Amino acid sequence: MNKNEEEIVMDDDGMITNLPNDKMLAATLTRLTGKFSTPDETMQVLRRAKEARNFIAHEGASVGDISAVREQHILAHARLLRSAVLELAEGDNIVSQWGFHFEEPRQSLPQDLIDAYPRMIDGWVFGHFGNLLDEEVADSTAMTL
Structure with missing residues (x-):
C-alpha cells in the first residue's frame, strides 16, 4: 500500500451496499434480491x-x-x-x-x-x-x- 492510500475497512452490510453498480456481484445481487441493498x-x-x-x-x-x-x-x-x-x-x-x-x-x-x-x-x-x-x-x- 502506498503512503497516499488509505485502507478502507467495512462491515458485511457496507461491503454489499457499497459495491460499484458496474461490477458483476452488484448486478447479480440486484437481480436476485430485486433491489441493491439486502x-x-x-x-x-x-x-x-x-x-x-x-x-x-x-x-x-x-x-x-x-x-x-x-x-x-x-x-x-x-x-x-x-x-x-x-x-x-x-x-x-x-x-x-x-x-x-x-x-x-x-x-x-x-x-x-x-x-x-x-x-x-x-x-x-x-x-x-x-x-x-x-x-x-x-x-x-x-x-x-
Missing part, C-alpha cells in the same frame, strides 16, 4: 449464520476434558450446537434461494421445501438424540466442568 432482516439472518458457522467450526466439538465431562454438560453443549446448526440452516436457506433463482429465473421457488428445510436439517443432524435436547437442563451448573 433487507435488514435477511442481513441479520446471514450474520447469525456466519457466527453459527464459526461456532460449529471452532467450538462445536469442544466439550472439555473427556475424563471430566458429564452427561448434562454434553447435553447443554449439544443444545448450543443445535441452535447454531439451526441458524446456519436458516442462512443456507436464503443463499440457496438466491442460487435457485439465479439458476432457474423462470421457476417458482419450492416454498414447501424452503419452509421445511430447517426442520429437516435439525432432524437429520440431531434426530438420534430423541427428546433429550428438548428438555431443560435441570442442573444450573451443567455448563461448568
Whole structure:
C-alpha cells in the first residue's frame, strides 16, 4: 500500500451496499434480491449464520476434558450446537434461494421445501438424540466442568 492510500475497512452490510453498480456481484445481487441493498432482516439472518458457522467450526466439538465431562454438560453443549446448526440452516436457506433463482429465473421457488428445510436439517443432524435436547437442563451448573 502506498503512503497516499488509505485502507478502507467495512462491515458485511457496507461491503454489499457499497459495491460499484458496474461490477458483476452488484448486478447479480440486484437481480436476485430485486433491489441493491439486502433487507435488514435477511442481513441479520446471514450474520447469525456466519457466527453459527464459526461456532460449529471452532467450538462445536469442544466439550472439555473427556475424563471430566458429564452427561448434562454434553447435553447443554449439544443444545448450543443445535441452535447454531439451526441458524446456519436458516442462512443456507436464503443463499440457496438466491442460487435457485439465479439458476432457474423462470421457476417458482419450492416454498414447501424452503419452509421445511430447517426442520429437516435439525432432524437429520440431531434426530438420534430423541427428546433429550428438548428438555431443560435441570442442573444450573451443567455448563461448568
